[in-house]
Amino acid sequence: MRFQSNRRQEEPEINLIPMIDILLVIIIFLMLTTTYSRVAGLEVNLPSSDASPTEAQVSEIDVAVTATGEVLVNKQVVTRQDVVGISSALAGAAAGNEKAIVVISADAKASHQSVVDVMQAAQQAGLSSISFATQTSKR
Secondary structure (H helix, E strand, O other), X not given: OOOOOOOOOOOOOOOOHHHHHHHHHHHHHHHHHOOOOOOOOOOOXXXXXXXXXXXXXXXXXXXXXXXXOOEEEOOEEOOOOOHHHHHHHHHHHHOOOOOOEEEEXXXXXXXXXXXXXXXXXXXXXXXXEEEEOOEEOOO
């Protein structure tokens, strides 16, 4: 007894239409939820703090320390990366104003020695007011 002698077996097939529909929905969802940000200038990852922000001072000297240890004074690269070179750059930026505040923006991955060098250079330049820039913590 043969029951299936004249019937053809159907070959299995994969229907791609539902899969394409799902992929398009996922792509649209990702496009709508993705935020695009423009990063201009030097990228420095600052450590976090819970302190309230203070008002900007008139005579500030911005010092940035990158993750590689490079030092920038008022967005100008310091050619000599030792304490004496940084001190002369800070003295030039202060222009005789001993009450100028040195604001250090050190990358979270910067070595402690780089930051200590900037602090020593500020002391040698006669600048006693030092502040550290942080970013607010996101909770």
